Amino acid sequence: xxxxxxxxxxxxxxxxxxxxxxxxxxxxxxxxxxxxxxxxxxxxxxxxxxxxxxxxxxxxxxxxxxxxxxxxxxxxxxxxxxxxxxxxxxxxxxxxxxxxxxxxxxxxxxxxxxxxxxxxxxxxxxxxxxxxxxxxxxxxxxxxxxxxxxxxxxxxxxxxxxxxxxxxxxxxxxxxxxxxxxxxxxxxxxxxxxxxxxxxxxxxxxxxxxxxxxxxxxxxxxxxxxxxxxxxxxxxxxxxxxxxxxxxxxxxxxxxxxxxxxxxxxxxxxxxxxxxxxxxxxxxxxxxxxxxxxxxxxxxxxxxxxxxxxxxxxxxxxxxxxxxxxxxxxxxxxxxxxxxxxxxxxxxxxxxxxxxxxxxxxxxxxxxxxxxxxxxxxxxxxxxxxxxxxxxxxxxxxxxxxxxxxxxxxxxxxxxxxxxxxxxxxxxxxxxxxxxxxxxxxxxxxxxxxxxxxxxxxxxxxxxxxxxxxxxxxxxxxxxxxxxxxxxxxxxxxxxxxxxxxxxxxxxxxxxxxxxxxxxxxxxxxxxxxxx
Numbered sequence: 001x002x003x004x005x006x007x008x009x010x011x012x013x014x015x016x017x018x019x020x021x022x023x024x025x026x027x028x029x030x031x032x033x034x035x036x037x038x039x040x041x042x043x044x045x046x047x048x049x050x051x052x053x054x055x056x057x058x059x060x061x062x063x064x065x066x067x068x069x070x071x072x073x074x075x076x077x078x079x080x081x082x083x084x085x086x087x088x089x090x091x092x093x094x095x096x097x098x099x100x101x102x103x104x105x106x107x108x109x110x111x112x113x114x115x116x117x118x119x120x121x122x123x124x125x126x127x128x129x130x131x132x133x134x135x136x137x138x139x140x141x142x143x144x145x146x147x148x149x150x151x152x153x154x155x156x157x158x159x160x161x162x163x164x165x166x167x168x169x170x171x172x173x174x175x176x177x178x179x180x181x182x183x184x185x186x187x188x189x190x191x192x193x194x195x196x197x198x199x200x201x202x203x204x205x206x207x208x209x210x211x212x213x214x215x216x217x218x219x220x221x222x223x224x225x226x227x228x229x230x231x232x233x234x235x236x237x238x239x240x241x242x243x244x245x246x247x248x249x250x251x252x253x254x255x256x257x258x259x260x261x262x263x264x265x266x267x268x269x270x271x272x273x274x275x276x277x278x279x280x281x282x283x284x285x286x287x288x289x290x291x292x293x294x295x296x297x298x299x300x301x302x303x304x305x306x307x308x309x310x311x312x313x314x315x316x317x318x319x320x321x322x323x324x325x326x327x328x329x330x331x332x333x334x335x336x337x338x339x340x341x342x343x344x345x346x347x348x349x350x351x352x353x354x355x356x357x358x359x360x361x362x363x364x365x366x367x368x369x370x371x372x373x374x375x376x377x378x379x380x381x382x383x384x385x386x387x388x389x390x391x392x393x394x395x396x397x398x399x400x401x402x403x404x405x406x407x408x409x410x411x412x413x414x415x416x417x418x419x420x421x422x423x424x425x426x427x428x429x430x431x432x433x434x435x436x437x438x439x440x441x442x443x444x445x446x447x448x449x450x451x452x453x454x455x456x457x458x459x460x461x462x463x464x465x466x467x468x469x470x471x472x473x474x475x476x477x478x479x480x481x482x483x484x485x486x487x488x489x490x491x492x493x494x495x496x497x498x499x500x501x502x503x504x505x506x507x508x509x510x511x512x513x514x515x516x517x518x519x520x521x522x523x524x525x526x527x528x529x530x531x532x
Contacts, residue, residue, distance in 0.1 A: 037388070040395040040448055047399050048088045051406035058410045066462045069421070072414040077407040087405050095398030096122060107401045116404075118397040118451065120350035121228050122390045125447070127357040128220055129386025130379040131318070132174065134361045137378045138368040140311035143304060145183065149190055156194040156264065157257045163187065164208030164256065168249045171212020172241075173319045175221040175446070177483075177491045180209045184498040191260075192278050197270040199509045200260040202499040206492060206506075207484065207513065211252045213446070214480025214517075215245035218323050220353070222446040222479065225393060226472045228350060229454035235327030237469025240528040244473070248520060255513045272505040310367045318360045322353060389447045396451035403455075413459055421463060426526035428464040429474050432457060433525055436478035441486050446479050466529045474525040481517060485510055 034042075056077040059067035079087075087094075090109065098107040100116040107116045135141055145166060152159035170176030183205060191201040216222040217238055227234045263270045304312070325348040330339040341347060348356075361382070365375035403409040423431070439453055453475060461471045483489045485507060496506045 037392060037395065040392060040399070040452070043452070044088070044091055044395065044399050044402065048084065048091075048402050051084065051402060051408050054406075054408040054411055056407035056411065057414060058407060059413070067410065067413065067459050069417070069463045072410060072417070075407055077405070079406060084406065087402050091398030091402055092394055093398075094401040095394040095396070098397075098401055100404075105407075106405050108405075116397075116401065118228075118393050120354070121225055121393055121447075121451075124220060124224070124350040124354040124357070125386050125390040125393065126383040127354040127361075128174065129390075130382035131357040131361040131364070132179075133382025133385060134364050134368075134370070134375070134378050135311060135315055136179070137370065137374075138308065138311045138364065140304070140308035140368070141315070143302065143308055144312055146186055147304060149186060153190055153193065156191075156196065156260060159190065159194070160200065160204050160257050160260060161253045163204050164211075164253050165249065167205065167208035168212035168215075168245070168252075171209040172215055172217045172219060172245050173212075173323075175213055175216070175219045177209050177213055180205045180491065181494050181498060184495065188499055195264040195267075196260045197263050197267070197272055197274060197278070198499045198501045199270070199272045199505065200256060200263065202495055202501050202506060203256045203259070203509060205499075206495045207252050207256060207510070210480060210484045210491070211249050212245070213483065214477055214521075215241055215248050216476050216480070217241045217245060218319075218326065219476075221389060222450065222476045223472060224350070224353075225447045226450035226454050226475055227469075229397075229451050230458035230468045230472055232458075232468050232472070233326060233328050233347070234349075235323070237467065237473050237528070238323075238327055240470070240524065241473055244477075244521075244524045247524075248517060251516060251520065252513065255516070259509065271508050272501050275500060307368050311364055314360065314364050314367060318356070322356065325352070325356070389445060392445045392448035393451050396448045399452055400455045409455065412456060413463075416460065417463055423464060425464055425466045425529040428461075428466055429470050429525040429529035430522045432460075432471055432474040433478050433521060436475050437482055440479040440482035446476070446483075449479055450475065464529075470525060470528045473528060474521075477521045477525065481514065481521065484517075485514060 056075050057072055058075050060071035062068055090098075093109055094107050094117060096117045097115065097119045098109055098117040099111040100107045100113045101111040102113040145163070148162055148166065149159060152162050167176060167180060170179075184201070187205055188198060188201040191204070192198070213219060213222060218224070218234055220234075223241070224234050227236065267274065325346040328339075328341065328347070329345050330341050346352075358379075361379055362375070365378065370378065400409070403412070436449075436453065436457075440449055454472070457471050457475060458468045461468045483491065485492060487493050487503065492506075493503065496503050
């Protein structure tokens, strides 16, 4: 073990961790996993080609538009090659604002009927992107988390639990994931100073936020998009997801704390070891030679100003109001899916929520006194930063338009109807979770995965007699579970790079937790299917 500073000499304080580390340049000729947009473009062409092979068919529909089990029959879609080519060409357009004809069921930009495209979700993603960016521009959230970490710097277990809980809350309500990359420069030195290793810091950040996203309650990028594609309210199934979030967050915190205490007692138990200077963080700053109590790395962070407190209050109120506005309270409180809504229920959906977050972005900017020019540019920049997930949703919806117009969606449903027919509802929910695991690897974007898969999965729930909300929960659990470890996500691979932890070491650390989470998720979705 490294010894402390020599008597009479000042402690050698290691240099602070850099908040970011430039990724290694991509080597020419090496394999690089394609982006979600590229994958969906490939999927679009592949589905278009398959539509020439897969026979067209349809189910009879009930009054709610759901397919009636056992009524599948072959149909002639009447499409010419030019019609199919036009569908491929217009798929992104139809994915945004395609209209479904009430009589023929076909989707196109010039049809008359109901909106089939994802324009509402598209605008909602841009609006919440603008809101989140404005909140970060005030510095309130960063300072709040930094202050929490500093005040708990001498209480290791409480620090881990506090940071993981905050990240998990943000993950479950707004998909807080990539934003965590900016906190490694703060959390890593704090954990080292408390005698932990870099894996503790990595697990605190990745697992903390990841569990929140895995158990999303109202996360617009996961639950919101999936619920929209499944044709249900964002608030449907929120009770199951909330209980699941509480349990899985607690289990994950205990797992990281247990590993951290083992390393704290015996540094040789660390799975990743220590880099030069890591152990000095603890000896020079937390346990100095004279036994005096010294501060953790870095100066005391500034306190929250009135403006910061106001911004954080507005942030909490906005998300609390969003939850209130989308939850079907009559159904949630009575347990009856067809309960008459209370007079005070809002029943909001994506158009109203998009307006809510745009107004909230302006309110936060005014409260923080950003100024007209800065506020305007920040809102525009926020919307621009979120254009990628918004386009992923559009492309994925365009794939379903091709399937709809060629009338192969019901054929795909019929091909797997026999798998769920007669299966216990609990088993069906577990199958939905497992089936989505490989899809989550190929499409790490939760929004794209949901938009692509839910039009198939949701009607299957009707055949199995399971609530569509349970299918949404099983789907997002699969997506979140995979995104805790797959190397196709920037959160994981970028996080281990910033923490200077080998990806293989991180896998050794997280694998037992993944197994525990797998079992718990199966139990939750099975119970949700059996009792709803």
